[in-house]
Amino acid sequence: MIRNYLKIAARNLWRNKLYSLISIVGLTIGLSACLLVATVVLDNLSYDRWWKNADHICLIVSIDQTTYEGIERSSITFTGLGPGLKKLFPEVREYCRMGVAKETFKLSGSGDPVALNSLHAEPSVWKLLNFQVVKGNPAYYQKGYKNLVITEKVRAQYFGDADPVGKVVTDVPEFGKPGQCIITGVIKDIPANTSLHADLLEVEEMRPDFDILHPEGYGARSEQYLLLQPGTSVADLEARANNWLGHYLTDKSLRHSLMLQPMKDIYLHSADISGPGQPLGDVKNVYIFSGVAAFLLLIACINFVNLTAARALKRVREAGIRKVLGADRRELLAQFLFESLLFFGIAFVLGLVVYILFLGSVETYLGHPLVLTLESNLLLFSSTCGIVLLVSVLTGLYPASLVSKQNPVLTLKGKLTTAIGSDTVRKVLVVTQFTIAIIVVSITILVQQQLHFIDSKDLGYDKSNLLHLNEISWDGKGVTFKNEVLTIPGVSAATITTWSPLAGGGGFRLDTDDPQHKGNKLRAWYIDADLDFVRTMGLHLEKGRLLEAKFGADALNADSLMGKGLSELMTAQIRQPVLMTAFTATAFAINNLNQQVNGIIGQPVGVINNFNNESLRTAMSPVFIRANKSVARGSMLIRVQRGSERRVLDGIYRSWGRFFPDKIFKYGWADEELRAQFASERKLRQLFSFFSFLILFLAALGLFGLTTFMAEMRVKEIGIRKVLGASVAAISFALSKDFVKLVLLAALIATPIAWYFAHQWLQSYSYRIEIPWWLFAFSGAAATLVALATISYQIIKAALANPVKSIRNE
Secondary structure, eight states, X not given: OHXXXXXXXXXXXXXXXXXXXXXXXXXXXXXXHHHHHHHHHHHHHTTTOSSTTGGGEEEEEEEESSSTTSOEEESOEETTHHHHHHHHOTTEEEEEEEEEEEEEEEOSSSSOOEEEEEEEEOTTHHHHOOOOEEEEOTXXXXXXXXXXXXXXXXXXXXXXXXXXXXXXXXXXXXSSOOEEEEEEEEEOOOOSSSTXXXXXXXXXXXXXXXXXXXXXXXXXXXXXXXXXXXXXXXXXXXXXXXXXXXXXXXXXXXXXXXXXXXXXXTTTSOTTEEOSSOOOOOHHHHHHHHHXXXXXXXXXXXXHHHHHHHHGGGGHHHHHHHHHXXXXXXXXXXXXXXXXXXXXXXXXXXXXXXXXXXXXXXXXXXXXXOSSOTTTOHHHHHHHHHHHHHHHHHHXXXXXXXXXXXXXHHHHXXXXXXXXXXXXXXXXXXXXXXXXXXXXXXXXXXXHHHHHHHHHSOOSSOOTTEEEEEEEEOTTOHHHHHHXXXXXXXXXEEEEESOOTTXXXXXXXXXXXXXXXXXXXXXXXXXXXXXXXXXXXXXXXXXXXXXXXXXXXXXXXXXXHTTSOHHHHHHXXXXXEEEEEHHHHHHTTOOSSSSOOTTOXXXXXXXXXXXXXXXXXXXXXXXXXXEESSOSEEXXXXXXXXXXXXXXXXXXXXXXHHHOTTSOOOXXXXXXXXXXXXXXXXXXXXXXXXXXXXXXXXXXXXXXXXXXXXXXXXXXXXXXXHHTTOOHHHHHHHHHHHHHHHHHHHHXXXXXXXXXXXXXXXXXXXXXXXOOTHHHHHHHHHHXXXXXXXXXXXXXXXXXXXXXXXXXXX
């Protein structure tokens, strides 16, 4: 029986080549795109779930309710919290202070330093995380050194066949002096799907004073994790821990609390949690990609249903004859469902080929390998096959039931018991396709407009030809190095500063009372830099004076203040002349200069133009600029003359090698770094552009098939119209108007939906465009033009056909 079904299905597929090709191409594109997107989604959902103790590990999140934003969550908490919680609550089995950061190492005496992702942790890390040890006994902590445990990838890349265990290498921190590390073991590469992904493990015992939790609410901070007893209620432990903390801290105005975030939630649910770790994902992207995958598969299935249902009219007589010959409805259902399975089977095989071909490109685009793929996971592949089988059955069920339930006597007479390929159903499906297409096109255009607005917005300073050397400890050689850089032809200005366009903010921030709105807070940023900051950045004076060398008190000498008391240092800072932006003067209601202002460190002597010191996602905040003769650690910003970029870089690199031979030369151009801040939005735009093309293509493909079928079914009507004198234009209009109406209806439905999602997306930006009215009109017009271009060929071809041939049998 199955063999017979297969023969009939193959014959029908071959007999209707055009419709078969359209169906298979549409399904192949839909399935392959859906599989690729679904792989990305599943990979995101798999993060940190493979750790042995993943169900029992939580990250301690600090909650501060006294900040400018009202509530601030951070993964950096007091280092004494972990030991305190373990001591007081039996549910806490163990704690570990650890986090991932980029570290620099000299792995051989003659080699250059290399930057690697390092998971810095204390020895208890072995109780929390399960690493697969390949060589050595790294769980045994060797005192006197930082213990390094490298991955197989690092061993192969930097040690080759040599045994690295026991070797002593140099840790070159960006701040502080180099230290000695001993390699104690080799572990298998840490899978990419973890928020703690690193190239090596750096184990070091914490100082004893880090275990102390000061009741006054100060002390060292770090990321730290808790290992809980099985069966522990996280919510209950969190509530009791906060009750204890509230009584323990003596300063009740601090309003500090903590949250225990399950390890499985860290990667996707940390968008509102600040911290120094590597970039994490966002659950919103999972929702977006899941929706896109569903839309792609839905449109491909709609095409198949539309074409199959429309073509069913030609097969009712076949079904009638088979019923007369003894076939029951179940056999007819099985036959048509088997044809659906054949279409989906061919498309699935082709889709897998496309999936394999493009998987590497997707990984390159994302910037990291995908761990959970159809190739690597048999269970996932089996589940996918089952889902495709289910979708093919559900998709083929509607057209199969339409044909199989016809009365055989009436169908052989040319009459239908029920409507085949109901116009209402078909219209609803076409409208659904183009509604989805118009929504995606509208959002694509909106993302492009917002990015253009951000790229072209005046930031208040000149971002072009501004070279940024990454923040380091200058080891007392910063001023000398800067002076040498200024001698390089093509360098017009340079400054050492605690602020950079990439880092944003400033050297430090201070939340103070808002003098104009009682009860509110103002967050002020303080930028420490040398006297060349304003000139290098291209800022200009609006009122008062600039900070200059001729005024001896303008720039503090950090070296001369070292060793002095805290009160003397604070007095010097409070009296120090500072610059402020025009926005700052307005926010603090400062009308007179050279006076001390409550809540401000320093005396304002000049007002400069406003500039955005933070990302454009953040509203402008007050900024003060202080001069320092020797910034101990920070970035260097260099103004380079246009056309001399390559020569300047070469000169700086040579000087860097002489001044800082053990430090990696890291640099970037400010305009490129600012663009990189919105890399996720640019990827979103690219993805939506690609998906909007795919969705429009699939919708047009289905419309082409429907138009071809409609022209075939109405060939006699067209012939009669021509005989009666109808023009080609009139016939074309009569045949196309119904489709155009459907697309216009889709535009009306899509507009409010697209506006809602566009509005929600823009809320994450403090500086954003207004949603233009023409956006939806353009998207609707584009979809209409695509529809017209798709159907015009078949309609005009049918209208130009010889009417004699079409009606000679009547």
